[in-house]
Amino acid sequence: MFKKYLTIILSLLAILASIAVVDAALAGSGDKTQIYIAAARPGDPWNILSHALAGFIDKRSKWLKADVVATAGVSDDTRLLVGDPQKRKNYIIVGMIPGWRTLGKGVYVPYKIGTILEMPSVWVTLKDKINDLPDLKGKVVTLPRHIKGTYGYIFIDLLNQLGIWDTVKPRYGGLGASLLALRDGAADAGTLTFNYAYPDHYSLGSKMMELQARGPLHFLQQGNVKANSEAIGKACRSESLKDQDLPNLSMIIPPKALGPNQNKAMAVVTVPIFWAASKDVPEKVIYEVTRILYEAAKDHDFDSFHATGKGLRPDFLVTSFWDTEKEARKNYHPGALKFYDEVGLKMKSFKELGKKYSND
Numbered sequence: 001m002f003k004k005y006l007t008i009i010l011s012l013l014a015i016l017a018s019i020a021v022v023d024a025a026l027a028g029s030g031d032k033t034q035i036y037i038a039a040a041r042p043g044d045p046w047n048i049l050s051h052a053l054a055g056f057i058d059k060r061s062k063w064l065k066a067d068v069v070a071t072a073g074v075s076d077d078t079r080l081l082v083g084d085p086q087k088r089k090n091y092i093i094v095g096m097i098p099g100w101r102t103l104g105k106g107v108y109v110p111y112k113i114g115t116i117l118e119m120p121s122v123w124v125t126l127k128d129k130i131n132d133l134p135d136l137k138g139k140v141v142t143l144p145r146h147i148k149g150t151y152g153y154i155f156i157d158l159l160n161q162l163g164i165w166d167t168v169k170p171r172y173g174g175l176g177a178s179l180l181a182l183r184d185g186a187a188d189a190g191t192l193t194f195n196y197a198y199p200d201h202y203s204l205g206s207k208m209m210e211l212q213a214r215g216p217l218h219f220l221q222q223g224n225v226k227a228n229s230e231a232i233g234k235a236c237r238s239e240s241l242k243d244q245d246l247p248n249l250s251m252i253i254p255p256k257a258l259g260p261n262q263n264k265a266m267a268v269v270t271v272p273i274f275w276a277a278s279k280d281v282p283e284k285v286i287y288e289v290t291r292i293l294y295e296a297a298k299d300h301d302f303d304s305f306h307a308t309g310k311g312l313r314p315d316f317l318v319t320s321f322w323d324t325e326k327e328a329r330k331n332y333h334p335g336a337l338k339f340y341d342e343v344g345l346k347m348k349s350f351k352e353l354g355k356k357y358s359n360d
Contacts, residue, residue, distance in 0.1 A: 031063070032061070032063055032064055032065040033063055033064050033065070033090075033285065034065055034066075034067070034090060035057075035064060035065070035066050035067075035090045035091070035092060035285060035289075036066065036067050036068070036069050036087075036090060036091050036092070037050045037053065037054055037066060037067070037068045037069065037091075037092045037094070037275070038069045038071055038076075038077040038080050038081070038091055038092070038093045038094065039051070039068050039069065039070065039071070039077065039093075039094045040070070040071055040072075040073050040074045040076070040077055040094055041070060041071070041072065041073060042070050044074075045116075045117060045306045045307075045308050045309075046074070046094045046116045046117065046273050047068070047070065047094070048305055048306045048309075049116055049117075049302060049305055049306055049308070049309055049312070050068050050094060050116075051068050052296075052301070052302055052305040053066070053275070053289075053292070053293060053296070054066035054067060054068050056292050056293075056296045056301065057288075057289065057292050060292050060295070061288055061292060063288075064285065064288050064289070066092075069091075074094055074095065074096050074099075074273070075096075075099060075103055075147055077093040077094050077095065078093060078095065078099070078100065078103040078108060078110065079103060080093075081093065081104070081108045081278075082103075082104055082105055082107050082108050083107075085280070088108060088278050088280040088281075089280045089281060089282075090281060090285075091277065091281070092113065092275055092276065092277045092286075092289065093110060093275070093277065094116065094273060094274070094275060094276075095110050095112075095273075095274055095275075095276040096119075096151070096271050096272065096273050096274075097244075097246065097247075097249065097271065097272050097321075098149060098150055098151055098153075098154075098236070098244050098246055098249075098271075099147070099149050099150040099151070099244075100276065101244060102148075102149040102243060102244055103149065108278055109279070110276035110277060110278050111276055111277065111278065111279065111331060111332055111333035111334075111336075112274050112275075112276050112320070112331050112332045112333065112336065113274065113275040113276055113277060113286060113289060113290055113332070113333055113335075113336045114274060114290065114293050114294075114297075114317035114318070114336065115272060115273075115274045115316055115317055115319055115320070116273045116274055116308075116312070117196070117197075117273050117308045117311065117312075118196050118198075118251065118270045118271070118272055118273070118350070119193055119196075119270065119271040119272075120193065120194060120196055120251055120253070120268045120269070120270040120271075121144075121151075121155075121191045121192065121193050121194075121268060121269050121271070122191065122192065122193075122194060122219055122220075122221075122258065122266065122268050123155075123189060123190070123191055123219065123221055124182070124189065124190065124191070124192055124208065124211070124217050124218065124219055124220070125182070125188060125189035125190075125217075125218050125220065126182065126211070126214055126215045126216070126217070126218070127188060127189070127218065128218055130189050130218065130220065131218070131220065132220050132221060132222075133158060133159065133162055133164075133220055133221060134162055134164065136159065136164060136168055136188070136189055136220075137164040137167050137168070138164075138167045138168065139168055139169070139188040139189060140168070140169040140171060140181075140186065140187045140188050141159075141168050141169070141170055141171070141187060141188065141189050141190050142170075142171045142172075142173065142177070142178035142181050142182060142187045142189075142190025142191065143155055143156065143170050143171070143172050143178075143190065144172070144173075144174075144191065145172055145173060145174060146170075146172040148240075149240070149241065151249070151269065151271045152172070153235075153238065153240040153241055154232065154236060154238075154241070154249065154269050155191055155235075155269065156170075156240070157234070157235035157238040157240065157241075158232070158235050161231055161234065161235070171186070171187050171190075175192060175193060175205075175207045176207070178190045178191065178192055178207070179192070179207040179210055179211055182211055183211055183214055189220065191269075192205060192208050192211070193205045194208060194258055195307060195308065196253075196270075196311070197307060197308050197310045197311030198311030198312075198313060198316040198319070199311070199316075200254075201311065202253055202254075202257035202258060203258075204258060204259065208258075216261055217258075217259070217261055218261060219258065219261060219262045221266055221267065221268070222262065222263060222265075222266055223264035223265065223266075225252050225265050225266065225267045226267075228250070228266070228267040229248065229250040229252065229267040230248075232248060232249060232250035232267060232269055233248030233249075233250060235269075236248055236249050247320070247321035247322045247323065247327075248321060249269055249270050249271065249272070249321055250267045250268065250269065250270065250351075251267070251268055251270040251350065251351075252265055252266070252267050252268075252351075253265065253266050253268060270321075272320065272321065272350075275289075276333070277333055279333070279334070281333075281335075282335070283333075283334050283335040283338065284335065285335065286333045286334075286335025287335040287336070287338055287339050289335075289336075290335060290336040290339040290340070291339050293317065294314055294317065294339065294340075294343065294345075296312075297312045297313050297314050297316070297317060298313075298314050314343075314345060315345065315348070317340075317345070318340060318345050318346065318347045318348065319347075319348055319349070320347065320348075320349065320350060321349065321350050321351065322347075322349065323349055323351070324349070325346060325347040328347035328348075328349075329347055332347070
């Protein structure tokens with residue numbers, strides 16, 4: 001009888017021990033603070049690099065873990081949080097200028113953590129008789145999606161400055177729609193993005209590569225970079241964007257950066273894409289994210305995830321189009337600033353890179 005009771009007792013102890021092990025494992029997995037990164041569409045470079053960052057956070061933080069949430073686009077990353085105070089406490093977004101503040105409708109106010117990439121656009125055509133923006137008078141042109149307060153309005157104002165906006169026939173849409181219209185002749189010219197990796201690597205975007213299968217690409221706005229850069233700056237302060245206090249979002253690229261048909265330096269509209277969070281996210285969380293981001297950038301850990309990841313270096317994280325360090329610092333999250341100050345990383349203007357071409 002004694003052996004029977006002993007067996008029962010030992011069995012119960014074994015069960016209790018198993019439960020304790022399971023509970024400990026569950027408790028261990030729940031010890032970490034959960035954050036999320038809203039990172040737009042799967043396949044976008046910033047989505048891919050956000051997955052990389054989330055993986056680094058999971059592996060390298062003792063108390064933080066991260067997951068990536070897909071949305072319909074960068075603008076929707078912000079919209080996701082406007083009506084949800086709880087999400088604002090533990091969400092990082094992929095944001096962009098213009099739009100990052102106005103899309104939040106004054107409710108969600110994000111602050112920058114670190115630059116992911118610069119997304120530059122160029123006016124392009126297959127028609128050799130279109131050489132510059134004035135030649136677009138009366139033409140059909142492709143433009144980015146018509147979302148209030150976003151970068152498509154910069155292109156609209158450039159045409160408005162020339163007095164030809166009322167004559168053109170715009171076709172709004174994503175890059176795929178622009179490619180189809182240009183390739184099939186439904187549009188005469190339009191804007192497409194190209195690839196840039198810090199500090200000096202330029203290449204045609206995938207849509208531009210597809211388009212050139214139909215013939216040589218011709219680039220508008222070549223040369224005269226000082227006047228064209230000033231026009232972009234004026235467009236960034238236009239009526240449609242006046243409430244955003246934008247810097248001049250022009251980047252100057254060297255001759256031949258996009259191939260033999262680009263004979264002169266060019267001032268192009270560039271959209272900064274970055275990780276950001278509101279001050280609802282605790283400073284210590286953003287400090288930890290920034291630490292891991294910095295170390296991964298320093299060790300070239302983003303290189304293998306996407307071509308633009310090769311430009312993700314510590315000094316690139318703190319580049320911006322604001323002219324002064326003081327202006328830049330106002331737009332960074334306090335947790336990120338605290339880390340950057342500790343390692344001695346100074347904010348710097350991205351415009352410095354293009355100064356040597358500004359007289360072309």
